[in-house]
Amino acid sequence: MNHGLVAGVDEAGRGPLAGPVAVGAVILDPARPIAGLGDSKALSQARREHLAPLIQAQALAWHVEWVWPAEIDRLNILHATLAGMSRALRALSPGPAHALIDGNRLPRDLPCPAQALVKGDAREPAIMAASILAKVARDHFMRELEHRHPGYGFALHKGYPTPEHFQALRELGPCEQHRRSFAPVRALLAPTLLD
Template structure:
């Protein structure tokens, strides 16, 4: 798929669908026709150091970029898929320059977009603009969890970024979930809430 087109094309991706804690974060990126950034790839395949380096380059060289999110409360209210699509729509709407076309990673397109849109399965490894969005979303979400770790160090958010690792599940069992941080609609968190309630009786 050629990206050297005269129309502005935004790549869109999200990060944080699987974790038990924190918001889901999305990014939209419009790259220049001749992109000077080398090494763009699916953020999951890159080291943290490489992601941070590329994120800085993307912000410097992109024609436009925007990072947006859907909160833990919105995830619990809407479900994680709909919250992810909401975050992606917010990222597109937040671009300083509105694109004529949007390429979205995955198989679903956010509702409410006012321009042409196409879903591309594994787009974060196929389309540079989606790769760039993947990197911005991942680095922004990781930074959010590092900040949460400073407030709640007992949960180890800086290490596992909210994912259901053995350490995170053990912390949930020991300390219980944090209402404003943990996704109460997710099964492991529900179990931790039930365990807390049983302990009170």
């Protein structure tokens, strides 16, 4: 059994029509446990915002990797996310001896042995911490994106496919942060067949 450093990995933002996926990777310090960790989706925004700096201050290593819409469109959402997970693990210093990755798929080119954990963000503290960092970082980015691309409502829906987002897409068309490979965006870009 390997008693080396264990990293948790999770992402935020696979489902939205716009913006990047954020992938968090965290090696927690067993000597400095962080109270109140949980699945980022189950925590309030205020709780996530409170925990993120604690994780950054007390973890042995952490990194948030960005997977941008162009890469998502080139590789597809699954393969782009897996590539981001591999990069996030490689960016950790010190590097992990083992990784626990939320979900049921493992990237091919990992820098260490790994295990996929379904619902890992509700079971494993290192994955919970990675989930929180990814969600907080992505939410911050989407609020900033609202200033660069006003009118889409990114600060509210964070790029997810809500009725308000669909309405803005119909009125404004896609911006450069929209994922062209996602069907609702692609449909708006398709040339009309009525000509």
